[in-house]
Amino acid sequence: MTAGPVLELDAVTKRYPAQPPVIALDEVSFEVARGELVAIVGPSGSGKSTLLHVMGTLDRPSEGTVRISGFDVSQLNDRELAGLRATEIGFIFQQFFLAEHASALENVGDGLLYTGAPAAVRHAAAAEALDSVGLAQRARFRPPQLSGGERQRVAIARALVGHPAIILADEPTGNLDSATGKTILDLLDELNRAGATILVITHDHEIADRMPRQVELRDGRIVADSGVAPSGQMMRAAREPLVR
Amino acid sequence: MSASDDHPAAVAALTAHPNGGPAVGHLRSADMLRIASIGLRTRRVRAALSALGIAIGVAAIVAVLGLSASSSANLLTEISRLGTNLLEVTNGQTLFGQTAELPEAAPAMIRRIGPVESVASTGSTSASVYRSRLIPAINTNGLSVDAASTGLPGVVGSHVIAGSYLNAATETEPVAVLGWQAAQLLGIDRIYPGERIWLGGTWFYVAGILSAATLAPEIDSSVLVGFTAAERYLGFDGHPTTIYLRAQNNAVNAVHNVLAATADPETPSNVDVSNPSAALQARADAQSALNGLFLGLGAVSLLVGAVGVANIMVISVLERRSEIGLRRALGATRGHIRAQFLSEAVLLSLVGGAVGIGLGVIATAIYASAKHEPVVIPASAWAGGLGAAIAIGAIAGLLPALRAARLSPTDALRTV
Numbered sequence: 001m002t003a004g005p006v007l008e009l010d011a012v013t014k015r016y017p018a019q020p021p022v023i024a025l026d027e028v029s030f031e032v033a034r035g036e037l038v039a040i041v042g043p044s045g046s047g048k049s050t051l052l053h054v055m056g057t058l059d060r061p062s063e064g065t066v067r068i069s070g071f072d073v074s075q076l077n078d079r080e081l082a083g084l085r086a087t088e089i090g091f092i093f094q095q096f097f098l099a100e101h102a103s104a105l106e107n108v109g110d111g112l113l114y115t116g117a118p119a120a121v122r123h124a125a126a127a128e129a130l131d132s133v134g135l136a137q138r139a140r141f142r143p144p145q146l147s148g149g150e151r152q153r154v155a156i157a158r159a160l161v162g163h164p165a166i167i168l169a170d171e172p173t174g175n176l177d178s179a180t181g182k183t184i185l186d187l188l189d190e191l192n193r194a195g196a197t198i199l200v201i202t203h204d205h206e207i208a209d210r211m212p213r214q215v216e217l218r219d220g221r222i223v224a225d226s227g228v229a230p231s232g233q234m235m236r237a238a239r240e241p242l243v244r
Numbered sequence: 245m246s247a248s249d250d251h252p253a254a255v256a257a258l259t260a261h262p263n264g265g266p267a268v269g270h271l272r273s274a275d276m277l278r279i280a281s282i283g284l285r286t287r288r289v290r291a292a293l294s295a296l297g298i299a300i301g302v303a304a305i306v307a308v309l310g311l312s313a314s315s316s317a318n319l320l321t322e323i324s325r326l327g328t329n330l331l332e333v334t335n336g337q338t339l340f341g342q343t344a345e346l347p348e349a350a351p352a353m354i355r356r357i358g359p360v361e362s363v364a365s366t367g368s369t370s371a372s373v374y375r376s377r378l379i380p381a382i383n384t385n386g387l388s389v390d391a392a393s394t395g396l397p398g399v400v401g402s403h404v405i406a407g408s409y410l411n412a413a414t415e416t417e418p419v420a421v422l423g424w425q426a427a428q429l430l431g432i433d434r435i436y437p438g439e440r441i442w443l444g445g446t447w448f449y450v451a452g453i454l455s456a457a458t459l460a461p462e463i464d465s466s467v468l469v470g471f472t473a474a475e476r477y478l479g480f481d482g483h484p485t486t487i488y489l490r491a492q493n494n495a496v497n498a499v500h501n502v503l504a505a506t507a508d509p510e511t512p513s514n515v516d517v518s519n520p521s522a523a524l525q526a527r528a529d530a531q532s533a534l535n536g537l538f539l540g541l542g543a544v545s546l547l548v549g550a551v552g553v554a555n556i557m558v559i560s561v562l563e564r565r566s567e568i569g570l571r572r573a574l575g576a577t578r579g580h581i582r583a584q585f586l587s588e589a590v591l592l593s594l595v596g597g598a599v600g601i602g603l604g605v606i607a608t609a610i611y612a613s614a615k616h617e618p619v620v621i622p623a624s625a626w627a628g629g630l631g632a633a634i635a636i637g638a639i640a641g642l643l644p645a646l647r648a649a650r651l652s653p654t655d656a657l658r659t660v
Binding site for chain 2: 053056058059078079080082083084085086087089091093095097099100101110111113114115116118119158
């Protein structure tokens with residue numbers, strides 16, 4: 001893969017059929033380069049969730065182009081999109097969405113489930129990913145035995161276990177107290193410095209202000225973009241291994 | 245590919261898109277089996293209850309087929325032990341609907357047929373039999389008194405369980421032998437010297453008791469006396485009413501064909517010829533026909549079980565929306581989601597089916613061993629039960645699985 005942008009949105013519009021039609025996204029355009037840490041910030045109802053779904057290929061735009069790792073999403077069928085999600089995109093959700101009956105290690109390993117990787121490979125990668133979020137000691141614990149912050153760390157490990165091109169985090173601290181939330185943001189920061197491309201969606205300007213780049217969304221439009229950080233820096237970071 | 249380069253093993257499993265597109269999502273079958281069993285492992289009581297309907301249905305089917313196969317097998321063993329070469333000649337009816345008479349010479353004539361090995365005969369008398377003189381005349385117990393030839397037990401496959409059978413000496417004297425049922429009804433279970441019964445207005449001495457004659461059950465409820473004694477004491481006319489004979493095994497049909505004409509050359513149409521073991525065989529077959537009803541009940545139970553499984557799967561899909569959404573986000577295709585829930589339904593029914601087969605086999609084993617029958621579970625019973633369970637799971641799981649697969653990932657991820 002050449003060094004093009006990891007994520008490109010070009011005049012993306014999402015309309016929901018209603019009377020009158022609801023325009024959730026209105027000609028949204030921006031790019032995320034490899035190694036960036038971007039915050040998309042906006043009040044509720046600004047189209048953040050729709051944007052996340054469109055960027056994550058869980059939903060298709062009504063108009064406009066979405067490219068992930070150079071692949072035009074509109075050219076791909078359901079199976080190919082699923083393959084793209086399995087390999088190129090990692091999701092972090094506000095509600096963690098962990099399987100309660102499975103250990104932290106198995107939950108993280110599930111991040112590679114639909115890549116067809118054999119169980120041994122998934123286990124090794126999961127152990128590594130858990131280590132990188134500082135939960136190596138909790139590998140055998142099940143989610144109910146973990147604190148909220150630890151659960152979100154497991155979910156983060158699951159998102160990065162397959163070394164995706166981009167990690168999409170939807171209000172990653174929304175279910176956590178502020179102190180725990182801060183440690184999660186520190187972790188995302190650390191992972192970004194280790195080379196991961198991360199896009200955080202939040203309604204909280206305080207969180208967004210910690211990020212090198214902020215994209216502000218209001219009523220489905222981008223009203224401000226603090227711009228891309230110096231690219232040379234990020235390219236160097238991307239070449240370093242994500243997990244040591 | 246991009247950041248995955250430092251993790252070649254994970255990526256190697258994916259097949260690259262032929263047109264240079266992204267890799268296509270792929271799930272190993274072992275993993276599919278594992279995630280299909282999540283619902284069963286995490287909601288055990290619910291899974292057990294919904295599998296119960298299937299289990300009961302399959303158990304009913306297996307048990308019904310097993311029980312009938314066991315008792316048929318028992319009957320067939322009995323038949324082959326008793327031999328299939330017994331033929332029975334009875335007096336039929338004349339053209340005018342009256343009871344016909346077999347000629348007195350018929351047994352002797354039949355004995356002259358080449359492949360006939362042995363012949364015995366009985367002739368019914370009009371006498372009644374009582375335990376003593378004090379029994380009211382109407383209490384006959386439905387017992388008949390028959391004249392019988394001396395070789396009878398050997399020919400019909402019965403034997404003496406107490407005392408002895410009629411012989412050349414006792415055949416002419418007031419001596420009786422009891423069929424096993426007649427002995428029960430008269431209240432006689434052992435033989436001691438001087439034991440008498442009141443038979444046709446005379447005291448007859450009891451010589452012995454016969455075992456059950458499966459091929460000639462009419463003998464069981466008879467009191468047998470010698471032909472000579474019957475003529476002398478009971479006013480018997482000497483005409484046999486039933487002739488039993490054993491033919492050589494390979495000549496049973498040939499003998500069967502000539503019996504009527506041999507027994508009564510003048511009016512062969514007055515003679516009925518039958519093969520009692522064939523009748524038993526037919527009874528064994530007829531038993532399976534009766535099973536239709538119980539199989540129907542099993543099928544209804546299976547249907548109810550199927551509705552239960554479908555119901556539980558619909559609820560499961562509703563409850564696990566966020567899991568479905570997460571799986572789609574992790575790279576599951578619609579096909580993966582469909583296969584997961586379909587496999588879960590099949591697995592659920594399969595567990596029910598396996599438990600049902602176990603229960604059915606246990607029920608058959610208990611019942612058959614209580615009746616001293618061999619335990620026979622026909623392959624069609626357990627294979628059919630298992631097949632039915634799989635089919636039911638597939639049918640019951642289809643609609644919920646399709647619904648789960650149709651669910652859009654964004655709807656699935658939206659928390660309620």
